[in-house]
Amino acid sequence: MIEVEQLTKRYGQKTAVDNLSFQVHPGHVTGFLGPNGAGKSTTMRMMLDLDNPTAGRVRIDGQRYRELAEPLKYMGALLDAKAFHGGRSAYNNLLCYAQANRIPERRVGEVLDIVGLTAVAKKKSKGFSLGMGQRLGIAFALLGDPRILMFDEPVNGLDPEGIHWIRNLMKNLAAQGRTVFVSSHLMSEMALTADHLIVIGQGKLLADTSMADFIAANSRSYVRVRSPQQERLRDVFHRAGVTAIEVGDGSFEIDGVGAAKGIGELAAQNQITLHELSPQQASLEEAFMQMTAGSVEYHAHNLDTPSGVGGAPMPPPQMPPGAAPPPPQQQWGGGWGQGPGPDQDQGQGKG
Numbered sequence: 001m002i003e004v005e006q007l008t009k010r011y012g013q014k015t016a017v018d019n020l021s022f023q024v025h026p027g028h029v030t031g032f033l034g035p036n037g038a039g040k041s042t043t044m045r046m047m048l049d050l051d052n053p054t055a056g057r058v059r060i061d062g063q064r065y066r067e068l069a070e071p072l073k074y075m076g077a078l079l080d081a082k083a084f085h086g087g088r089s090a091y092n093n094l095l096c097y098a099q100a101n102r103i104p105e106r107r108v109g110e111v112l113d114i115v116g117l118t119a120v121a122k123k124k125s126k127g128f129s130l131g132m133g134q135r136l137g138i139a140f141a142l143l144g145d146p147r148i149l150m151f152d153e154p155v156n157g158l159d160p161e162g163i164h165w166i167r168n169l170m171k172n173l174a175a176q177g178r179t180v181f182v183s184s185h186l187m188s189e190m191a192l193t194a195d196h197l198i199v200i201g202q203g204k205l206l207a208d209t210s211m212a213d214f215i216a217a218n219s220r221s222y223v224r225v226r227s228p229q230q231e232r233l234r235d236v237f238h239r240a241g242v243t244a245i246e247v248g249d250g251s252f253e254i255d256g257v258g259a260a261k262g263i264g265e266l267a268a269q270n271q272i273t274l275h276e277l278s279p280q281q282a283s284l285e286e287a288f289m290q291m292t293a294g295s296v297e298y299h300a301h302n303l304d305t306p307s308g309v310g311g312a313p314m315p316p317p318q319m320p321p322g323a324a325p326p327p328p329q330q331q332w333g334g335g336w337g338q339g340p341g342p343d344q345d346q347g348q349g350k351g
């Protein structure tokens, strides 16, 4: 379980995370939503002790991340899919990390298999597409076979097959009783994957609720009714005291998806033909837009307005501090991803 308690992070005058408290429980995929700049990445970084909170605390199964004896076996994270050595093969990237964290080598092959990179395991990762890099980042997260997994925008760059795969992966991990915490801007995908939601805006908690309750609470649900006998149907609704809104295309809208059964029966009793009787539930995207409308920090402007689009300065990529770094000649950091690195054995698959 992840426990976030009154977490606050300030950068100078900017409050990125504002007195945030929530828990992430095992056995569920919990979605972490918020508009750009809401504080999601900052919160995730504090969960991994990559940033110190200004106030409050995070506990991973009751402990700080950096106090965990073998952190990769507790919690695996995908924060920045580019945080690996471009000149090294996928296999050797993982092997290096595994050896530094006392994880057996056989696990490298296992995670490459899980993420579908076995065929390219010996290739230098700098040649990887965005989607392949994302899969390698997920392999890093899975390496320690952790009970808790955290993914920041895991579907970035994945094709439809990849998106389908990660959806099933996250659901399976949760079904195994693991804690899965995932941020994404892809609402349609989140709606299919997450069963619980934490929503933040401008660093503050906006919602901590089930997916179904979130959509119901932040959107209008109604039944659409269409009939070739529109006038008769209007009279029937009037006599029965049904509040039906007539919309431009000749259909009626009646609030509440549960109204469909009664309306169908009413129409049948009055021998009215219906061409449509369809419950309409807003999408997660619509509910999200509705809830966060007041918390959107970065607004796009029309092309004919003088100013452009705001943007958040991105912190540099880092690895979790509790995880041991690779050996000194293969340091995480500056030279990564900038051409061939020190491992000359690509093609052999061992470090």
Ligand SMILES: Nc1ncnc2c1ncn2[C@@H]1O[C@H](COP(=O)(O)OP(=O)(O)OP(=O)(O)O)[C@@H](O)[C@H]1O
Pocket (backbone or CB within 6 Å): 011, 014, 015, 016, 034, 035, 036, 037, 038, 039, 040, 041, 042, 043, 311, 312, 313, 314, 315
């Ligand atoms: N290192 C930093 N220095 C200064 N400000 C920062 C730093 N990191 C984040 N911020 C600011 O904190 C706020 C929250 O940023 P954060 O990246 O956590 O948001 P986010 O919800 O992850 O956004 P996005 O969806 O765009 O990735 C933003 O206003 C951002 O500009």
